[in-house]
Amino acid sequence: MRIRGFFLFRRYSVLTFIVFLLLSALILMSLRVKERKGVDFFDAFLMELCSPFQKASTFVIKTIQNAFQSYIVLIHLQKENVMLKQKVVELQKENSQMKEMAYANERLRRLLAFREKISSSVIAAEVIGQDPSSWFKSMTINKGEKEGVKKGMAVISPEGVVGQILKTAPYHSTILLITDYNSAVDSIVQRIRAKAIVEGKGENRCQLKYLLRSEDVVVGDIVVTSGVGGNFPKGLMVGEIRKVDRKEHGIFQYAELVPSVDLTKLEEVLIIAESPLPPQEDKAKKIKKSPARVSPKKK
Amino acid sequence: MKRMAFSFFLGILFLTLQTTLLSSLPIQRIRPDLVLILILYWGLSCPPISGGILSFFLGYLMDLFSGNSFGLYAFSRPLLFYLAQLFRGRLYLEGSLSQFLFVFLFALFEGFLILTLLFAFNPVPLGNLYPLLFAFYFPQSFLTGLITPILFLLLRKVFFLLFPQYGIGMRERG
Numbered sequence: 001m002r003i004r005g006f007f008l009f010r011r012y013s014v015l016t017f018i019v020f021l022l023l024s025a026l027i028l029m030s031l032r033v034k035e036r037k038g039v040d041f042f043d044a045f046l047m048e049l050c051s052p053f054q055k056a057s058t059f060v061i062k063t064i065q066n067a068f069q070s071y072i073v074l075i076h077l078q079k080e081n082v083m084l085k086q087k088v089v090e091l092q093k094e095n096s097q098m099k100e101m102a103y104a105n106e107r108l109r110r111l112l113a114f115r116e117k118i119s120s121s122v123i124a125a126e127v128i129g130q131d132p133s134s135w136f137k138s139m140t141i142n143k144g145e146k147e148g149v150k151k152g153m154a155v156i157s158p159e160g161v162v163g164q165i166l167k168t169a170p171y172h173s174t175i176l177l178i179t180d181y182n183s184a185v186d187s188i189v190q191r192i193r194a195k196a197i198v199e200g201k202g203e204n205r206c207q208l209k210y211l212l213r214s215e216d217v218v219v220g221d222i223v224v225t226s227g228v229g230g231n232f233p234k235g236l237m238v239g240e241i242r243k244v245d246r247k248e249h250g251i252f253q254y255a256e257l258v259p260s261v262d263l264t265k266l267e268e269v270l271i272i273a274e275s276p277l278p279p280q281e282d283k284a285k286k287i288k289k290s291p292a293r294v295s296p297k298k299k
Numbered sequence: 300m301k302r303m304a305f306s307f308f309l310g311i312l313f314l315t316l317q318t319t320l321l322s323s324l325p326i327q328r329i330r331p332d333l334v335l336i337l338i339l340y341w342g343l344s345c346p347p348i349s350g351g352i353l354s355f356f357l358g359y360l361m362d363l364f365s366g367n368s369f370g371l372y373a374f375s376r377p378l379l380f381y382l383a384q385l386f387r388g389r390l391y392l393e394g395s396l397s398q399f400l401f402v403f404l405f406a407l408f409e410g411f412l413i414l415t416l417l418f419a420f421n422p423v424p425l426g427n428l429y430p431l432l433f434a435f436y437f438p439q440s441f442l443t444g445l446i447t448p449i450l451f452l453l454l455r456k457v458f459f460l461l462f463p464q465y466g467i468g469m470r471e472r473g
Contacts, residue, residue: 032370057319131366135365135367136366138364174365203435
């Protein structure tokens, strides 16, 4: 009987393993849905394991892009005049490097100026990877817990709001972009001071939710952060309204906005490490009281 | 074991390419899902236990680097792997068209599966995701299917070159 049982187990061991693996994935999923966190240590370990590959790959891609800009564009000139081409290549390379430096300088200067302008203490970080899937919108950056980055911290750029920290590892973190459908930022329409929640719409678009129908919102209106919740400082630009849909009935109207930051071309970001608003204890109390602060969305 | 370690690093390489190189291309909004192609290739050529573990890990890594906080890929990727295993030996997958169709349909299936799971876990309706399905996911699945024959061929050659003892072809046993 025992021998028969053993053979039965052998026969069904693969099936048992498949069921076990899929069940584990389901359990993990339900845990994540409930707690909104995974196996922290394991996550951090895997992130640290893979991020150097991303960093190296980004470096190689950037180098190749630079080389491409410097050399490949000029290949056909070689046919006309080799000597001239060599000179042009050298100048072009130098020019390209200088341009790249100038662009980087300009970006960093704006970043620095912006950093000085906002009162909070900030951490500058470089984007090293994008979201591997099409459904979600996130980015990987080269700063993590060791530099003081924590979950929920606001991420901005001189142009405006980028998103907030979703996952952290010792030296790397993941940002949930404002365009992700899971993101929600408490905001106000700058001109008329109407309160609303900016939610991600997936593809470089956001939508304004809970915007009262009576509010006179028009295309071109600027939306800024309200400062409620303490994650984002008040008055940071979120985006510009591109479409308003005021229906005949209902208490809310719908508006679509384009983020002020071009999230597809983002290379450097700033993380707000220290909130200018309430200290931790007061903040916790406020969170309990305020149902509007839902970022990232908690169901 | 060597084959499994190599497959794991290949998975990390594909994931890295997906998050960096493909994202930097002008068509980054509709980029092919290299990791999905690799998992389906494993489904057709790897043994169920090691392949299942690899698919689970790769799905887990995808969840880690994406804005998805539910762990959807850690579930969907091994599921797709085992579904591919079901078709292993039952379908003719040596031709480019059949490989394209195979991956295209699996990519679409995964899209619907993720949407279903998202709807199941989100009490708030996610109407925003419907347009994404047609505007991006459909063309992306198509593109993923298009590059599949080339990638399958490359993977087959690489695996045969490194591990000739396992044979060549979709029905090889590991």
